[in-house]
Amino acid sequence: MSDADYQRRWQPGVETDARDGGAPSDTTEEQIATEEACQRCIDEICDPELRREAASLLTREHRTYCASGLWRLSAGYASLDASRPWLCYWIVHSLSILGTRIDAAAADAVINFIGRCRDPDCGGFCGGPYPGQMAHLAPTYAAVNTLVTIGTPAAFELIKGAKLGSFLRAMRREDGAFTMHHDGEVDVRGAYCAIAVATLSGEVEATGPWEDTANWILGCQTYEGGVGATPGEEAHGGYTFCGLAALSLLGAAHRLRLPPLVRWLVGRQMAHAGGFQGRTNKLVDSCYSFWQGGAFPLVQSLLQSRGELAPGGAIYNAPALLDYLIVCAQVAQGGLRDKPGKGRDYYHTCYALSGLAVAASASELPGVPEGWVNGVRLINPIFNVVNDKVEAALEHFRAAE
Amino acid sequence: FSDLEPLPQDDGPVPVVRIAYPDGFEEVMSYFRRVVVTGECSQRTLQLSAEVIAHNAANYTAWQYRRRCLEAMHSGSSNAAREQAWREELAFCTARGRENLKNYQVWFHRRSCLARLGSGPEAELEFVAEILRDDSKNYHAWGHRQWVLSSCGGWEGEAAFVEGLLEEDARNNSAWNQRYFLLQHTADLSSLSVAEGEVDFAARFIAAAPGNPSPWNYLRGVVEPLGYSAVPRVRLLCEGLLAGDAASGAGRVAAMSLLVDVLDEGGDPAEQERARSLCDSLEDLDSLREAYWQWRRSRV
Numbered sequence: 116m117s118d119a120d121y122q123r124r125w126q127p128g129v130e131t132d133a134r135d136g137g138a139p140s141d142t143t144e145e146q147i148a149t150e151e152a153c154q155r156c157i158d159e160i161c162d163p164e165l166r167r168e169a170a171s172l173l174t175r176e177h178r179t180y181c182a183s184g185l186w187r188l189s190a191g192y193a194s195l196d197a198s199r200p201w202l203c204y205w206i207v208h209s210l211s212i213l214g215t216r217i218d219a220a221a222a223d224a225v226i227n228f229i230g231r232c233r234d235p236d237c238g239g240f241c242g243g244p245y246p247g248q249m250a251h252l253a254p255t256y257a258a259v260n261t262l263v264t265i266g267t268p269a270a271f272e273l274i275k276g277a278k279l280g281s282f283l284r285a286m287r288r289e290d291g292a293f294t295m296h297h298d299g300e301v302d303v304r305g306a307y308c309a310i311a312v313a314t315l316s317g318e319v320e321a322t323g324p325w326e327d328t329a330n331w332i333l334g335c336q337t338y339e340g341g342v343g344a345t346p347g348e349e350a351h352g353g354y355t356f357c358g359l360a361a362l363s364l365l366g367a368a369h370r371l372r373l374p375p376l377v378r379w380l381v382g383r384q385m386a387h388a389g390g391f392q393g394r395t396n397k398l399v400d401s402c403y404s405f406w407q408g409g410a411f412p413l414v415q416s417l418l419q420s421r422g423e424l425a426p427g428g429a430i431y432n433a434p435a436l437l438d439y440l441i442v443c444a445q446v447a448q449g450g451l452r453d454k455p456g457k458g459r460d461y462y463h464t465c466y467a468l469s470g471l472a473v474a475a476s477a478s479e480l481p482g483v484p485e486g487w488v489n490g491v492r493l494i495n496p497i498f499n500v501v502n503d504k505v506e507a508a509l510e511h512f513r514a515a516e
Numbered sequence: 517f518s519d520l521e522p523l524p525q526d527d528g529p530v531p532v533v534r535i536a537y538p539d540g541f542e543e544v545m546s547y548f549r550r551v552v553v554t555g556e557c558s559q560r561t562l563q564l565s566a567e568v569i570a571h572n573a574a575n576y577t578a579w580q581y582r583r584r585c586l587e588a589m590h591s592g593s594s595n596a597a598r599e600q601a602w603r604e605e606l607a608f609c610t611a612r613g614r615e616n617l618k619n620y621q622v623w624f625h626r627r628s629c630l631a632r633l634g635s636g637p638e639a640e641l642e643f644v645a646e647i648l649r650d651d652s653k654n655y656h657a658w659g660h661r662q663w664v665l666s667s668c669g670g671w672e673g674e675a676a677f678v679e680g681l682l683e684e685d686a687r688n689n690s691a692w693n694q695r696y697f698l699l700q701h702t703a704d705l706s707s708l709s710v711a712e713g714e715v716d717f718a719a720r721f722i723a724a725a726p727g728n729p730s731p732w733n734y735l736r737g738v739v740e741p742l743g744y745s746a747v748p749r750v751r752l753l754c755e756g757l758l759a760g761d762a763a764s765g766a767g768r769v770a771a772m773s774l775l776v777d778v779l780d781e782g783g784d785p786a787e788q789e790r791a792r793s794l795c796d797s798l799e800d801l802d803s804l805r806e807a808y809w810q811w812r813r814s815r816v
């Protein structure tokens with residue numbers, strides 16, 4: 116690697132406002148502690164002796180970690196016993212980003228398991244095998260994304276047989292918002308999961324009209340520019356992604372107030388180590404590499420379609436995001452973590468790698484060593500599934516109509 | 517439960533994402549699975565669902581089953597008995613809630629109890645305040661507080677409550693959001709005097725910590741719909757900060773960034789030229805966002 120790799124204008128480790136000394140509080144204290152933890156990672160990697168050659172994407176280690184979780188998980192995952200299709204998705208999607216094809220036997224096992232999570236009466240998928248749990252929009256989204264990622268005829272057959280249309284119609288409220296399950300909470304996640312699942316399975320027409328849904332989501336954009344869980348709630352990375360992706364699918368993203376949205380999004384990237392925070396004045400966390408980072412391709416393509424951004428142009432700092440993921444979020448034994456000092460888990464591994472895949476697709480990555488992004492598969496940021504698998508599913512269900 | 521046959525989880529011939537369940541987890545779940553199939557709604561199934569929740573508070577089916585049980589068990593009860601049952605349920609929720617502050621189910625269940633009880637907002641606002649004392653940015657707690665205010669009232673004390681939190685931590689963005697929410701519901705945001713008052717409020721916090729993004733975002737949110745030229749003190753605030761040396765780093769970036777929008781708004785060529793040169797400076801000062809500032813410059 117040449118010294119040219121260090122010529123980037125942005126340098127990790129810059130001082131941020133937490134150290135300015137104004138109005139010290141819990142927030143500044145936690146921010147400084149997090150910056151110090153990140154700084155230790157940066158110092159280790161940027162040791163003048165080691166330079167950046169010490170850092171690379173630990174593809175092999177991440178594969179091993181994911182492949183083991185596909186079969187067995189520790190007792191700590193009992194709190195996700197009602198989210199098992201999510202565990203399938205996080206692991207299968209992580210492997211697919213890393214370019215690892217799961218073998219036919221493993222694919223069959225996953226399809227078989229997801230099939231058992233189907234609710235035969237209401238349609239949709241539950242958080243675990245039926246009976247014992249109710250159908251829920253979030254595991255339904257995770258199940259469909261897992262099946263699309265596997266992409267075999269048996270996987271498509273299962274999507275077709277899951278009565279998704281009737282389940283989605285039952286979850287829809289009069290005002291166009293979606294409840295996560297029967298007698299459950301309502302927020303932007305519901306609308307996103309519903310339109311994503313409907314699109315992938317060819318049920319958009321059958322589950323519409325979607326006009327009210329778009330209007331309801333637009334009402335969740337806050338004064339800051341991001342999107343909150345419901346109208347009035349604070350702008351938040353997870354809900355902003357859900358709202359923006361849902362509106363993109365509904366062809367209504369241009370109705371968001373774009374300048375504040377763009378300003379809010381770019382403002383969430385952290386000057387100290389390059390990662391994203393989820394809300395204003397919160398700490399960096401690798402999962403927002405996707406929730407915030409994944410919003411950029413959607414916003415950028417919107418701006419490009421209006422002639423307000425050059426083709427291929429970007430408005431965020433992809434190399435800096437890669438710095439955070441490679442230097443601060445990776446765990447040496449495989450897997451990725453929220454931030455230095457935290458343990459790895461499959462959720463953060465999935466969304467950190469998803470953010471990595473988004474950043475890797477930037478048209479220019481000045482100063483980024485090739486090994487950081489080589490072999491990383493491109494994803495469709497709206498669904499967060501690898502590109503070619505999304506195309507195959509859309510094609511399959513279009514032909515089936 | 518001797519009359520009930522446990523129904524074990526069927527993961528199929530080749531299980532995936534198999535969790536090494538802690539002791540007791542599977543047994544409780546097997547009984548609960550059977551109950552869900554039979555649909556029995558009784559004191560004992562209510563108790564069973566509590567055990568499921570003790571093992572996994574994110575089991576949304578168990579929470580919903582409690583609502584279903586209570587509805588069924590009290591469909592013929594007197595109003596007083598019904599109310600008593602839901603009051604006990606709220607207490608159950610409080611006990612479970614303190615250990616599961618980041619859980620969607622417990623907050624939604626709480627809302628379901630309150631909606632059935634129809635009591636005033638005081639006790640509930642106090643409960644949320646107590647949660648926020650330990651975890652001042654808890655997203656669920658703030659969402660719940662908004663729901664309580666919207667459905668039960670209690671707006672009178674909210675401004676003081678929020679201000680208290682901001683005095684404690686001016687970077688509590690959730691509190692800033694709540695101030696905006698309060699204003700939306702109790703004031704006329706299209707009124708110039710309201711906007712000016714809010715600019716002054718935010719300016720006080722900006723003076724104390726110019727690099728704190730929360731009051732800047734708040735100020736923009738209040739003024740943007742009216743237009744910056746309608747509230748000249750916004751420009752004065754930015755120019756004042758940039759003329760002095762009180763603000764360093766992030767504070768200067770925030771002031772310059774807002775000034776770009778102020779100067780760009782009127783379409784005056786000289787002002788726009790200055791906006792573009794500010795963008796040039798921001799490319800260096802805020803180098804992480806270099807690409808954004810180049811784009812912003814192109815949009816002037």
Ligand SMILES: [Zn+2]
Pocket residue numbers: 400401402403453463
């Ligand atoms: Zn996270």
